[in-house]
Amino acid sequence: MDAWKQWSPSCPVDWQMRPPEAGVEAVRRELLAALDDCHGTDCDRLRWRLHTAERAQELWLLRDQILEAVAHQHCLALARERIDGLLAAFGTAATGGLGERVQAPGSFS
Template sequence: MASWKKWLPATACDWQLRPAPAGVETLRHQLLAVLDDCDGFECDRLRWRVHTAECAQELWLLRDGVFQMVSSQHCQAAAVERINGLLPAFQHLLPSAPLPPV
């Protein structure tokens, strides 16, 4: 063990970065694609939140923000269509509860 590590508490080095579970990257790209034609500061913040989400559940919770963004920059019908298009991808990654359409 390196000499500098003996001064650290035992828990300081216990964490590790874990890759996202399988399929989450695909879902992340699909969610970002919904925002492709949206712009602005709030949209950039939302994209950052999508990029930093670590699991499918976090991405599922961000869909409301994505819906609101598309609704405000386009129309509610477009937002409904785009979010409903993502439901099959979410159904494969989330627990077995059925997902209701928006």
């Protein structure tokens, strides 16, 4: 029996950790690298969201916020260049049809 169930046996929740989908860690590292030279509370909050995402789709939805953070700290051209550089990583890691959408030109926004 799990240790937490000893002090709360009536708890109906059975917590189970799931491993991340294949390829998610590689995409997560690339997204975090895009924020390497960005600082501040908003960027820290975004890094936390990147670390807690479990699926490639969750990471995909955070790319607009990465674009905004990089554009705010640097410029829009650099932000778009970084996001465009991430599309290949999403194409290899995404499941459930997301890969087809990633390949479309101009799909970063």
